[in-house]
Amino acid sequence: MAQEYKLKGLTSLDLKAGEKREVEVEGIEEGKVLLCNVGGKTSAIGARCTHYGAPLVKGVLTGDGRLTCPWHGACFKASNGDIENAPAIDALPSFELSEKSGGVYVTGEESAIKNSRRKPKLRVNGKAPEKVVVVGGGSGALGAIEALREGGFTGGITMISSEGHTPYDRTKLSKALIDDHSKIALRDEDWFKDASVDVVYDQVTDIVFDGKKVATKSGNSFSYTKLILATGGSPKNLPLPGFKDLGNIFLLRTIPHVKEIVSAIGSKNKKIVVIGSSFIGMEVANATSKDNTVTVVGMESAPLERVMGAEVGKIFQSQLSKSGITFKLSAGVEKAIPSSTDSSNVGGVVLKDGTTLEADLVILGIGVSPQTSYLQDNDAVQLEKDGSLKTNEHFQLDGHKDVYAIGDIATYPYHGPGGNGTPTRIEHWNVAQNAGRAAANHILHPDSDPKLFTPIFWSALGSQLRYCGATPNGWDTLTLKGEPNEGKFAAYYSKGDTVVAVATMGMDPIMSQASELMRRGVMPSKGEIEGGVDILGIDVPAL
Known part of the structure; x- marks a missing residue:
């Protein structure tokens, strides 16, 4: 039940436009909220990212009200906590603010304040005739499904996965060798039931595009009005003596x-x-x-x-x-x-x-190869040389307006700095999620403009590496800042005078700031970076 709680140390809402402030909540142990002022209006939302719990006060708040996590680039609406970009799969809670008797108060549930998490309301009462089939059970598939239900899609959704598990945090496999699905599951079976999503553990063997049907190894057939292909990648083996014959x-x-x-x-x-x-x-x-x-x-x-x-x-x-x-x-x-x-x-x-x-x-x-073996003999599609599928900015499959391809199997036009629409395939976990959300948005709003995002990845290499941007046309200059010998640096990759990618270690907020500056097309040039410009001091303007 929602209750009113006083914010510690505040007598008035005195935040300036563009300011964010983490504040303790009286009466709740370790309870905190984040206050954000966008355009003169202050909101109160959860204080920690729903991905890995990063303190969002250290993130980036833009002029158009986007709040980006300092660790992995998850992004939320500062006004209400809704998800803007992966890898977060849960929104932030938002709380009503009030001023009275010389204090500032928030109204909300204690659990929401403590957990800094809002579960999406995805239950469907009665189904529309549309049917979306999602082939694949990874982060891209989950991103698409969540965005469809969050956006009000009431048709049927079927997810066909060959893994035998609900989607899980695949990044934890190589980073921590976690082999217990229950410890890394992103959603459980009950979540899919509550969202009226049929989960089928089977392997897709063929797609009849003209008849809009998906065939599986077990002999089943699933019809669709919209199809999202999210089958990911297959790890490469070495075609050398001993590697296919020996154990271990x-x-x-x-x-x-x-x-x-x-x-x-x-x-x-x-x-x-x-x-x-x-x-x-x-x-x-x-x-x-x-x-x-x-x-x-x-x-x-x-x-x-x-x-x-x-x-x-x-x-x-x-x-x-x-x-x-x-x-x-x-x-x-x-x-x-x-x-x-x-x-x-x-x-x-x-x-x-x-x-x-x-x-x-x-x-x-x-490395991995696009998992598109089920399409190799299908005359209705043309695979790229690397086995991927060519799409447009909405991730619609080339020549098939009702079919989308996302994640490791998608080659899409990249419009980030230095991209200029170059066909690009990016094997990042959060790119798959964001592509899934983009495809879902286009299904819901077919006349909308593409929702572009900045690719981000992270890696555990002794210390945590963060990276944003992409280099489909390469890079020719590296500008290194910080203390590289101490494993603390910001690396700016440039093509000509355009900064096309940024990597950081031990300087996390720089990556998140760069990703938002790239999204808005206001990332400083190589010359400005070399001249000493501090990108953390640049306000990200509204669209």
């Missing part, structure tokens, strides 16, 4: 993969070879290094060189080396060889220079 060589994409890895590691003291100095490879190396001997093999001269550049990659290498991780870089793999004690399992990895790395287990982190 693992991919990493799903909960069963992690269960296998955890089982093979056992208690500790294993020799682990991670092939691939990608984000997945680096994260799983970090996650397994505490009680094991870990070696990372990479083709680049520095980890993540292709994306981040050698200078920044060497910072990550230094950070992980402190945990005892060894690196074999500028290295090619020749083959996997069997164990001397068990010829069915791997015993080592031979590099092209002749070096043999002993291994009790091998983990591959060499």
Whole structure:
């Protein structure tokens, strides 16, 4: 039941336009709300991000009332707490404000104040004839479903997933090797029932676009009026001797993969070879290094060189080396060889220079391919060279106005800084969610303009890395600020004089601020950054 609570230390609502302030709530242990003044009007909302609990007072409040989390880029409406951008899946609670007797009060439920979370009201009473089928059970699928129900869609929704689980936080697999679905589930079965969403655990084998039907491995068929394809990526294997034949060589994409890895590691003291100095490879190396001997093999001269550049990659290498991780870089793999004690399992990895790395287990982190195998022989669609599907800014499939493709399988026009509409495929967890929300918005409002967003990702590389933007046309200059040798920096990637991406470590608010400046097209130039402009001092204007 809603009650009135006094805000500690406030005698009046004296916030200036653009100001935000975290305030304690009297009578509620650890209870806090966030006050935000947008355009002269002050609102009270939850104080912590619903994604990982970041203090939103350290985030970015824009002139058009968007509040962005300082850690992972989740964004909310400051006026009422509604979700603007992923990776948050729950909105913030909002509270009524009042002034009286020399004090300021909020009215709301104690649980909402303490939990800083508002569950969406998604129950549907009576269904409209429209039917949306969502193929896939990841973050993109969930983003689309939530946005449809939040937006008032009353038709039928069916989610077909081959994983056998409700959507979960896939980022926790490589970052923490969590293999218990209950600990990382984003929503449970009851949530889908309450939202009138039919969940089907099956594998899609074909789509009849002319007849608007989806066929599955079990022989079932599902009709649709709108179709959202969100099948994600498939981890790549190495087509080299030994890698398909020997045991204890693992991919990493799903909960069963992690269960296998955890089982093979056992208690500790294993020799682990991670092939691939990608984000997945680096994260799983970090996650397994505490009680094991870990070696990372990479083709680049520095980890993540292709994306981040050698200078920044060497910072990550230094950070992980402190945990005892060894690196074999500028290295090619020749083959996997069997164990001397068990010829069915791997015993080592031979590099092209002749070096043999002993291994009790091998983990591959060499990237993913779009999971579109069910469309390879379908004459109604044309796959791109990498196996992805080409879409427009609404994520509508090229040539199919009632079909959308999101996440790892979508190549879409990128309009961020330096993008200029370049067809781009981005394998970020929150890009999939935001694409799902964008597709849902277009289903609900077909005449609306595209809702553009800034791609964001994060990674656990000894310390937390944050990154915003994209480089579909590459970058040619890196401007590094901060204390890189201490693992505290802001890296600005530029194409010409345009800053196209920003990465931070130990300087989180800079990434969130940059993402909003990019969204509004007011990100300072390379010259301005080199000249010492502090982007945290720039107000993000209203649209």
